[in-house]
Amino acid sequence: MATVFLSIPLRRYTSGESSAEVPGATLRALVRNLNERYPGIAESLVNPEDADRLMPGLAAIVDGEPTNMGLLTPLDADSEVHFIPAISGGAAVSNSEPGGGERCA
Amino acid sequence: MTTTADRPAQEFKVVGSRPIRHDGVDKVLGRAQYGADLKLPGLIHGAVLRSPYAHAVIKKVDVSRAEAAPGVFAAISGDDMPVTAPKMVDMVEEVTNLKWSSQRVMAHGKAVYRGHPVAAVAAVDQNTALEALKLIEVEYEPLQAVISLEDAMKPDAVIIHDDLVGDHLGEKVSPTNVAEHTRTEFGDPEAAFAEAAHVLERTYTIARAHQGYIEPHSSTAFWSPDDKLTVWTTTQAPFGVRSNVATVLKLPLSDVRVVPMEIGGGFGGKIGLYMEPLAAMLSRKSGRPVKMTMDRKSVFDATGPGPGGQVTAKIGVDKDGKIVAATADIRYMAGAYPGSSISAATAGIFACYKVPNVRIDAYDVVINMSKTAAYRAPGTPQATFASESLISELCEQIGMDPMEFHLLNAAEEGTRRPDGPVFPRIGNVACMEAIKGSDHFKSDLGESSDGKLRGRGLATGYWNGGGNRSSVTISVNDDGVVSLVEGNPDIGGTRTTIAMQAAEVFGLPAHDVHPTVVDTDSVGYNDLTAGSRTTYASGQAAIEAAKQVVEEIKKRMAMIWETEPENVEFEDSVFQNKVAPDQRLTFKEAAGKLGQTGGPVSKTGTVNVRGSGGGSFAAHLVDVEVDPETGKVQILRYTAAQDAGKAVHPSYVEGQFQGGAAQGIGWALNEEYYTSPDGVMQNSSFLDYRMPTALDLPMIDAIVVEVPNTNHPFGVRGIGETSIVPPAPAVGNAIADAIGTRLYQTPMNPSRIMEALANKRNGQNGH
Numbered sequence: 001m002a003t004v005f006l007s008i009p010l011r012r013y014t015s016g017e018s019s020a021e022v023p024g025a026t027l028r029a030l031v032r033n034l035n036e037r038y039p040g041i042a043e044s045l046v047n048p049e050d051a052d053r054l055m056p057g058l059a060a061i062v063d064g065e066p067t068n069m070g071l072l073t074p075l076d077a078d079s080e081v082h083f084i085p086a087i088s089g090g091a092a093v094s095n096s097e098p099g100g101g102e103r104c105a
Numbered sequence: 106m107t108t109t110a111d112r113p114a115q116e117f118k119v120v121g122s123r124p125i126r127h128d129g130v131d132k133v134l135g136r137a138q139y140g141a142d143l144k145l146p147g148l149i150h151g152a153v154l155r156s157p158y159a160h161a162v163i164k165k166v167d168v169s170r171a172e173a174a175p176g177v178f179a180a181i182s183g184d185d186m187p188v189t190a191p192k193m194v195d196m197v198e199e200v201t202n203l204k205w206s207s208q209r210v211m212a213h214g215k216a217v218y219r220g221h222p223v224a225a226v227a228a229v230d231q232n233t234a235l236e237a238l239k240l241i242e243v244e245y246e247p248l249q250a251v252i253s254l255e256d257a258m259k260p261d262a263v264i265i266h267d268d269l270v271g272d273h274l275g276e277k278v279s280p281t282n283v284a285e286h287t288r289t290e291f292g293d294p295e296a297a298f299a300e301a302a303h304v305l306e307r308t309y310t311i312a313r314a315h316q317g318y319i320e321p322h323s324s325t326a327f328w329s330p331d332d333k334l335t336v337w338t339t340t341q342a343p344f345g346v347r348s349n350v351a352t353v354l355k356l357p358l359s360d361v362r363v364v365p366m367e368i369g370g371g372f373g374g375k376i377g378l379y380m381e382p383l384a385a386m387l388s389r390k391s392g393r394p395v396k397m398t399m400d401r402k403s404v405f406d407a408t409g410p411g412p413g414g415q416v417t418a419k420i421g422v423d424k425d426g427k428i429v430a431a432t433a434d435i436r437y438m439a440g441a442y443p444g445s446s447i448s449a450a451t452a453g454i455f456a457c458y459k460v461p462n463v464r465i466d467a468y469d470v471v472i473n474m475s476k477t478a479a480y481r482a483p484g485t486p487q488a489t490f491a492s493e494s495l496i497s498e499l500c501e502q503i504g505m506d507p508m509e510f511h512l513l514n515a516a517e518e519g520t521r522r523p524d525g526p527v528f529p530r531i532g533n534v535a536c537m538e539a540i541k542g543s544d545h546f547k548s549d550l551g552e553s554s555d556g557k558l559r560g561r562g563l564a565t566g567y568w569n570g571g572g573n574r575s576s577v578t579i580s581v582n583d584d585g586v587v588s589l590v591e592g593n594p595d596i597g598g599t600r601t602t603i604a605m606q607a608a609e610v611f612g613l614p615a616h617d618v619h620p621t622v623v624d625t626d627s628v629g630y631n632d633l634t635a636g637s638r639t640t641y642a643s644g645q646a647a648i649e650a651a652k653q654v655v656e657e658i659k660k661r662m663a664m665i666w667e668t669e670p671e672n673v674e675f676e677d678s679v680f681q682n683k684v685a686p687d688q689r690l691t692f693k694e695a696a697g698k699l700g701q702t703g704g705p706v707s708k709t710g711t712v713n714v715r716g717s718g719g720g721s722f723a724a725h726l727v728d729v730e731v732d733p734e735t736g737k738v739q740i741l742r743y744t745a746a747q748d749a750g751k752a753v754h755p756s757y758v759e760g761q762f763q764g765g766a767a768q769g770i771g772w773a774l775n776e777e778y779y780t781s782p783d784g785v786m787q788n789s790s791f792l793d794y795r796m797p798t799a800l801d802l803p804m805i806d807a808i809v810v811e812v813p814n815t816n817h818p819f820g821v822r823g824i825g826e827t828s829i830v831p832p833a834p835a836v837g838n839a840i841a842d843a844i845g846t847r848l849y850q851t852p853m854n855p856s857r858i859m860e861a862l863a864n865k866r867n868g869q870n871g872h
Contacts, residue, residue: 005525008288009275018290044275056193059448061526065716065816068573082525085287085448 002030002079010083013041027060028052028071030081045083046071059086119608120819123756124615126601132367140323140339140366141398148325149178151387151397152234153380154224154241155407156216159250159473159784160265163214163223163243170240171226176233179390180241182224183213186386187355201377205442207353209476210382216245217265217441218475219785220406227387227395250473250784254415254436257282257470265441265471284443285469289451289524292462294421297430301421305499309491310850311833312777313413313438316480317768317796320369321404326384327394332356334388336381337364341371341594342633346381347625353382364624365594372768373479373635374409405789409478410778412437412445414470416491418454426505428514430462431455431523435488437469440476445469446484448524449569453485453830454492455523456567457533457722458514463523473784479635482568482826486769486833490851493564493834498847507563507838508546511537511724532748532812532822533722537565539746539808540724546744550728558731559741560843565724566830570637570823572714572816575646576629579607579618579654580707583700585693587611587654589620591643592631597764597825598757599639605753606644606819610651611692612678629711637721637823640753641814642714648818649710658695661702718816721824723747725766725831729839733862736855738774738840740801745831746808750822759807762828766805769832771797775852846870 001021006014014020020037024030028051035042047053053070054060060067061082067073075081131137156163168180189207207213212221224241228234249263256262264280271281274288298304324338334356340346343365351358368375380397387395399408414437421430433454439445447467455463500507515537516522518530540546540563550559578590589604604618611618631643658680659673666673666682674683680695682688690698699706728741745762752758775795779787788794813820833851840858841847846865848857864870 008290009272012275064526064529064719066571068713068715080527084289084524085285085451 001077002075002081004030004034004081007083010041010044013038024075026071026075027062027067027073027081030075031071057086059084115819117609117819118612119605119615120751120753121755122615123754124601124605126598127604127616127620128595128600137367139320139369140325140337143325143337143366143396145325145327145394147393149227149229149391149393149395150231150234151225151227151384151395152231152238153222153383153397153403154238154243155403156212156219156221156223158216158245158247159219159252160248161216162246162248163212163216164246165242165244166224167242168224168226170242171237174237174240176229177237178227178393179387180224180226180237181383181386181390183211186211186213186382187353188213189353192352201444203349203352206349206378209442210378210380218407218473220403220475221441222383222407225383225387227391227393251282252472252474252780252784254438254470257472265473269443269471282471283468284439284471285447287447287451287467288464290464291521291523292430294430294432294462294464297462298419298421301429302424303499303503304419304421305495305502306417306419307495307498307849308415308417309494310415311413311487311490312851313410313477314480314772314776315405315410315794316370316372316374318370318372318374321399321401322375322379322408323396323398324380324384325394325396326381326388328385328389333360333362334385335362335364336385337366338381339366339368339375341368341375341596341635343592343594343625344630345376345633346378349378350381350385353378354385362624362626365622368594368596371596371634372481373483376479376633376635377409379408401791402789405786405794407475409440409476411480411483412439412477412487414438414487416488418491418495420495420499422499422503426503426510426513428458428460431460432464433466433488433491435465435467437484437487438472438474438477439469440474441471442476443469443471445477446479449482450484450488452522452524452569453482453567454488457511457516457565459516459520460523465523474780481765481768481829485566485568486772486830489564489566489830490833490837493831494837494847494849497562497834497838497841508537508541511565529719530812530815531719531722532810533565535810535812536722536724536746536748539810540726540744543726543744543746543808545726545742545806553730556733558733558843559728560731560839560841561726561728562835562837562839562842563724563726564831564835564838565722566827567720567722568637568827568830569720570641570717570826572642572716573632573638574713575631575643576709576711577603577643577646577650578628578707578709579647579650580705581654581696581699583697585617585696587613587618589618589647590623590628591620591647592623592625592628593634593639593643595622596634596639597761598754599634599643602640602753602757603643603647607647607651609819610648610655613692629709637717637825641717641817641821641823642712644753644821645714645817646710646712649712650708651710653708653710654706657706657708658699661699662690662695664702665698714816716816717823718750718814721748721822721827723827723831725835727835727839729836729843731840731843731858733844736858738853738858740770740803742803744806744808745828746810747824747827748810748812748822749824750814750817751811751820752809753821755809758809758824761825762807763805765826765828766832767797767802769829770802770836772851773833773836773853775854777852
């Protein structure tokens, strides 16, 4: 089983556990299994607009290197997985403005 | 000078040589086309009206008088720009929210930094455009500017963005100016500190410093009547510009074509959008191609320097000097919008060491200054100034030689990086050993004859770099010369280093591979020229394309020799029939027979390279001389050792080491934004923003260390960025060695050194 290291923000789903042994042949399967064990954690890991991709702004490090296939990344039985912020920050914005996202001119 | 820590099994013919760069003649003769050189039929010129306030509500913008002026073709304000929905995009060295990017290029209702575009015009010439700006009426309501960490983070802070939702350790927080607070933690630092033989904690302040590229930003756009948009721009990321312009202007991706011009320096500062959407909207209104070029003041006011900030670092060691724990609190000022590379700072701050217990908190804080941008190893030089200065001072206190401390504690293969991942094979120790074996290290510092004070400083540094996506197309010409098409703007000679890797596969001289950088419609997708990825990743695409070409020509030769393709082998640029060894043709001879065996041979190599193979480490050694009468620091001698994996073109590698060191020395000694309390930069020219010149520096000795990267067929590592990481602490440590007291703030300019000397005389230290 792969070992997943859980960053501080993710530990609110894990009662403070900092790592977990989780099965999964791909990162997506691992996240699915992780979410079964810790319900809700996938909401912080998976792009809500594309279930094959990680949450924007998040990077997955598998066996020491960043993934380049997102959640489709294959895992070995003894893989080590970290979810860490991508290289630069960039906070969310609320989308409450009238006509948000629509062309105004 | 090259030192090979562990020689790869391969022998190279082209890789490792020093051919003249393919684009050298064009650049020497002034024929290379940079952004501002572009001339098009019907071209008109744009200019931007920028906010004089760092923070103000824009109550009204009226461009009608400007638009009606003689010679003016179009004028726009924020009301003309599409509203962009929040969307996070990853551009390798920058993750950004396109809503912020859109607002940054043109203010929408509020100006949040001095120089924020408020309106723009396009006119028959530049002077007419500049005059027309004076006819634009803007009504501002100035607000209190937030330009310091302290003001931005205090409980009753003036809020810059009402709609910013901070992520504080996973909790959503609003209102706030702290866009992000992250923490990484392993082990139990407090318990380890409690048992440590020696613990030291210090706080460091780092000034924001601009990339200082010689070429200002320049963008030209033509919005054709069929709603196809072409953008010619000086950028490190043509495909990123394409997708971001398309999103911001709500165009289909494939209706935008981006033509990357030659680039006169970028260093990470030419990744994001600046004037491209403005030129496009002006073109749409006027029906003409519109060119916009920044002046230097606009570059300083309105484009991204590297972030400044404050770093508090703490380290504990056992009685032998072995690190038992380290913590850091990193606070960076992102500028007017979030995103200041705090995650890279977290990865880099203690990366050169084995640290069994660690905790790193990092804060990304918005202030009313221009949004920071990636700057060569983004976020890492600032944090490393803290960690390497701290370690130098610790060594003083425990009486341990810094070189021995580094070697005792150096990260190596299998070491867990402080933010989690485990290092593969890396060159950290090899770089230290290279410095230890250098003439410089063995030399005597000597004494000044005129009362000046001499000191020597050592520091290390790390940058991970990236891989990602690249596409290269190779076509074989009848004369055996090869055309290579790639999509990465050339920085630091990447045309040549990519071409050399293909030439290595073919066994051809580098100049028989002709590289061309093309637009986004003419080559497959390429991630940007940044992240130390271009030679490393696009080189692999070139190798892949070249291997496909060889396999195709083997089939063609098999046809001619009436044998099976597997009987054809290719070695030393010769195809040979293994069954009938007399049947052999050189690559060039074979190329002449392609037409009759199935037509032209053209192949595309595409890669999505995972990771960097552990990144590149560096160690720098510097000797300085300080004038105690004036505080001036002279760099006497400087040696930079860095792991290149395998240097494709050693002269370019040495140039990257030297260039990064020069920029880092500027951070250390001179460069900073002098800002008034209301957020206005006071030194926005190269006369007053003092960067080092050739007259200020000695020749920087470069030692190329080669610990092969197992992720690359030739062992190559990305090397463009690490060299800016060690200089500031190395210089600071040398100054401390010279004057007997330490500075905790960059730049360490003459006034601060005089202050430090005065404090020393008064029995005070600087922390």
